Amino acid sequence: MQIEIRDVSKTFQQKGEQLQVLDKISLEIEKGEFVCLLGPSGCGKSTLLNSIAGFERLDQGYIKIDQELVTAPTSKYVTIFQNYGLLPWRSVLRNVELGLEATKLPKNEREAIAKKYIHLVGLSKFEKSHPHQLSGGMQQRVAIARALAVNPDILFMDEPFGALDAITRIKMQKDILEITKSHKKTTLFVTHDIEEAVYLADRIVIMTPNPGKIKEIIPVKLPTSRDRTSDDFIRVRDRVFEILNMKETTILEYEL
Amino acid sequence: MKTLKHIVVSLLIFIGLWQLIYLIGGFQEALFPAPFSVGKAIVTMFLHKDVYQDIGASMYRFVIGYLLAVASGILLGLLLGWFPRVFNYVNPIIQVLRPISPIAWLPFIVLWFGIGDIPAIVIIFIAAFYPILLTTAASVGNIDPIYLKVAKNFGIRRHRVLFTIVFPAAFPQIMNSIHIALGSAWVFLVAGEMTGAQSGLGFRIIDARNNLRMDHLLATIVIIGIIGLLLDSLIKVIEKKILSNWGKEAKEGGKYNAN
C-alpha cells in the first residue's frame, strides 16, 4: 500500500455556513495502480485529491504516503490540473525545466532531461513555442512532460482532459495510460466522465455528494488495452452508470 | 500605412483651422502666432544648438526620474503585494500621499536640493512612482493561484517564487502601469523644469514667456508634444514585444488584453 487515506473529513466555510465536503473517507491505493475518482461535480473529488497532494489541511483523519504523513506538497507527487498551470511567459522547454530548477542539476542536464520528456509527449518541434501558441491538448502534454521530468512516484490529475475536445481527449487517454504504465507511476485521476474512468482505471472510486462520501469501489478487470466498444467494456460502464443513479438500499455487491 | 494617412490628414486639418482662426481673428502675431511663424521658430531653434542642450537636459532628468520610479515602484510593489499584512499598514499613507500633485512638493524640493536637475527628477519620480507601486502591489494579489500551487508542488523556495513566478505572472499588468506612468511623468517634466531648473524644455517655456516670444513658446510646446508622442510609441513597441511572449497584446492607451 502506497497511499493510505483514513477517516478523512473536511469542512469548508461557505457564506457563513459549514459545508461538509468530505465525510470519513477511507481508501488505500497500491503502488503502480491507476485509480479514478468518479462522481458528479461538487462531490469533493478535487478537495480529496488536493488533500492527498498536500494542498489542503484536514479536519479529521490522516493521509499517509509511503508510511509518512502528508503535510505539504512535494515534487515526489506532482499534480496536473485541468487548466494546465503552465507559465505563459516561458517557452515549452523552460516550462518543463521548472521543476528541475529546484534541484542541484547543472543547466545542461536540466535541459537534456526536459528535452527527453518533451520528446516523449511528442512535442520536440515545439520546444521554443510559448503555451498560448499551442492547442489545449498540446498544453496538457507539456504539463505532463513537466510532471514526469521530476520523476515523481505519483501523478495526481484533476480532470486533466476536461477542457479538450472529444477526439483529442481519446488520444490523450490512450497516451497517459501508456505513459503511466510504462513508467510505473501510481496515478490518481479525477473525472466525471464515466467512459473515461472505465477506460483508464484499475479501480474506480465512485463518490456521491452532500457530504462527499465513497459510495462504491469497483475494480475494473479488463485488459490494459481496452476496446470501448467491447461487450465487457460496456458492461462495466453500465454498472457504474447504474450505481450513480441507484437508490442507497439496493447497492450490495457486484461481480465484475 | 492607414494610420499614417490619418495622422497626415488630422495634422493638415488642425493647421488649417489654426491658420483660419488666425486670419479671421486678426490677432497680433505676438499674442497668437500663426502656424507659419511657429514652423519658422522650430526651424530656427533646431539650427541653433540650445535646443539640443535643452532636449538633452530634459531627457536626462526624465530618464533618471522615470527609471528610478519604475525600479523602486516595481520592487516595493512586489514586496507590498507579497506581504499583504505590511501593505495594510502602508496603504493608508500611500492613499494620502498619492492624490497630492507632485508640484505641491516643489517649494520643499527646491529648498532642500536647490535649483538644477534634482527638482525635475524628483517631480518626475513622484508622478510615475505611485501608479506603478499600486498597480504592482495589486497585481501580485491578483495572479492566478494555480501558479503558486505549481511552484509549491515543484518545491521552489519562497524567496525565488517572488521573482521566478510572481513577478512574471503579474508583469502584463505592471507593464501596463509602466506605460501609463510614462505619460504622466512626461506631463510633469515641464512643471518640474518651470521652477526648478535653468535649462530644459520647461525652462525654455518660461524663458520664451519672459522674452515675450510666443512663437518660441508654441514651438517648444510642439516639441514637447512630439517627444511625448515618440516616447509613448517607443514604449508601446517594447510592451508589445515583451507581452507577445505572454500571449497578450498591448492595446491603445496601454491597456492589455488576452487574445
Ligand SMILES: Nc1ncnc2c1ncn2[C@@H]1O[C@H](COP(=O)(O)OP(=O)(O)O)[C@@H](O)[C@H]1O
Ligand atoms: N476553498 C473552498 N472554500 C469553500 N468551499 C469550497 C472550497 N473548495 C471547494 N469548496 C466546496 O466544496 C464542494 C466540493 O468541491 P470540489 O472538491 O471542488 O468538488 P468536485 O471536484 O467534485 O467538483 C463544493 O460545494 C465547493 O463549492
Ligand SMILES: [Mg+2]
Ligand atoms: Mg473538481
